[in-house]
Amino acid sequence: MTVPLLDIRDLKRYFPVRSGLLHRITGLLRAVDGVSLEVDAGEVIGIVGESGCGKTTLGKTIQGIYRPTDGEVFLEGKPLSRLPAKELRRLRLSLQYVHQDPLASFDPWWPMARSLDEPLRAHTELPWSARMERVASIVRAVGLDMEHLERFPHELSGGQLRRLTLARVLVLNPRVIVLDEPTASLDVSVQARILKLLSKLRSEFNLTYVFISHDLRIVRIMCDRVAVMYLGKVVETGPTEVVLQDPRHPYTRALLAAIPHMTPGGPQDQNLVEGEPPSPLFLPQGCRFSSRCPLFQEGLCNASEPALSPVGPGHEAACFRSAELSRAEEAKAGIGAFGLERAEKREGRKMRIGESNAS
Numbered sequence: 001m002t003v004p005l006l007d008i009r010d011l012k013r014y015f016p017v018r019s020g021l022l023h024r025i026t027g028l029l030r031a032v033d034g035v036s037l038e039v040d041a042g043e044v045i046g047i048v049g050e051s052g053c054g055k056t057t058l059g060k061t062i063q064g065i066y067r068p069t070d071g072e073v074f075l076e077g078k079p080l081s082r083l084p085a086k087e088l089r090r091l092r093l094s095l096q097y098v099h100q101d102p103l104a105s106f107d108p109w110w111p112m113a114r115s116l117d118e119p120l121r122a123h124t125e126l127p128w129s130a131r132m133e134r135v136a137s138i139v140r141a142v143g144l145d146m147e148h149l150e151r152f153p154h155e156l157s158g159g160q161l162r163r164l165t166l167a168r169v170l171v172l173n174p175r176v177i178v179l180d181e182p183t184a185s186l187d188v189s190v191q192a193r194i195l196k197l198l199s200k201l202r203s204e205f206n207l208t209y210v211f212i213s214h215d216l217r218i219v220r221i222m223c224d225r226v227a228v229m230y231l232g233k234v235v236e237t238g239p240t241e242v243v244l245q246d247p248r249h250p251y252t253r254a255l256l257a258a259i260p261h262m263t264p265g266g267p268q269d270q271n272l273v274e275g276e277p278p279s280p281l282f283l284p285q286g287c288r289f290s291s292r293c294p295l296f297q298e299g300l301c302n303a304s305e306p307a308l309s310p311v312g313p314g315h316e317a318a319c320f321r322s323a324e325l326s327r328a329e330e331a332k333a334g335i336g337a338f339g340l341e342r343a344e345k346r347e348g349r350k351m352r353i354g355e356s357n358a359s
């Protein structure tokens with residue numbers, strides 16, 4: 001049996017919430033609440049979900065910037081929390097994180113040459129000339145030249161900064177990179193160039209990506225598999241095209257519905273979910289999507305929390321009613337589950353799918 005390059009098991013990261021004069025802990029914010037993922041060498045796995053669902057916290061906990069509250073990250077089969085410090089330092093170099101905010105990677109008072117040299121100086125014993133050679137070759141690989149190394153962060157465009165954030169981790173020769181919204185706040189043409197660069201670097205350096213994004217269109221282009229997160233948990237995962245063509249969790253459908261030309265079921269899937277997600281401090285009882293779900297069923301969805309369960313080859317969803325969302329079932333019934341739900345709402349009826357008219 002081959003061991004996945006990156007194996008994340010039941011990873012949790014809670015933040016204590018303090019209040020009062022004594023600054024006592026009065027609650028726990030469950031930013032990441034039991035995420036398990038396996039990533040093979042060379043794969044790109046997408047992590048998607050609304051703002052605040054825990055994508056960045058997951059990325060930082062995988063890399064070790066945040067200590068996990070519970071769970072384990074295995075890299076090359078080795079549990080990171082249980083390694084001796086020296087081996088951990090060596091292995092951590094193979095697993096890098098690229099910040100959501102590119103400016104967070106650089107000291108505003110340092111020219112880029114110093115910022116790119118700094119990780120090499122800290123983690124290797126290479127002499128200055130060898131370090132500079134490495135920096136120069138990586139800067140060329142990300143499509144920039146030596147002139148950019150003389151500049152300070154505020155003297156670079158958004159696209160150039162993104163390239164240099166990649167260069168800063170690539171100098172360490174990683175195997176896995178967690179990319180946190182690598183094209184955020186770039187215009188569409190620069191986004192396209194960065195995505196192309198990421199694909200080129202992936203094959204040139206044999207990289208594996210954990211690709212965090214809130215944009216399913218980008219995930220579709222870049223990712224072999226996708227994990228959809230809601231309030232700190234993965235609610236659906238599978239091969240990207242399978243999940244996008246046959247989404248089996250209402251939340252995935254809602255994300256797709258926000259992008260009209262990606263809605264697999266056509267116009268009836270529009271505007272399914274309204275409002276903001278609840279605070280991760282006060283999770284709803286049972287299914288954590290229940291407060292927004294158009295398919296919520298009293299007594300079922302609020303009784304317990306659905307676990308991820310297989311709904312197809314390599315495809316899992318955490319929803320008690322995922323079978324009703326199958327495209328094949330919908331076609332048999334002649335109407336999409338969401339279409340029926342919306343028709344009921346329009347007609348002012350309270351009945352939900354699965355309940356009888358007699359009640």
Ligand SMILES: Nc1ncnc2c1ncn2[C@@H]1O[C@H](COP(=O)(O)OP(=O)(O)OP(=O)(O)O)[C@@H](O)[C@H]1O
Nearest residue numbers: 015029031050051052053054055056057058214280
């Ligand atoms: N250092 C921290 N201390 C306390 N709470 C935090 C901390 N970092 C994140 N959180 C909380 O954890 C939850 C998840 O935040 P996170 O930044 O991981 O979300 P995200 O999915 O990356 O959002 P976005 O798409 O806006 O970047 C949020 O409720 C956030 O307020």
Ligand code: SF4
Nearest residue numbers: 287290293301319320
């Ligand atoms: S379990 Fe119920 S509330 Fe949760 S997503 Fe499925 S139908 Fe909606």
Ligand SMILES: [Mg+2]
Nearest residue numbers: 055056057100
């Ligand atoms: Mg984030």
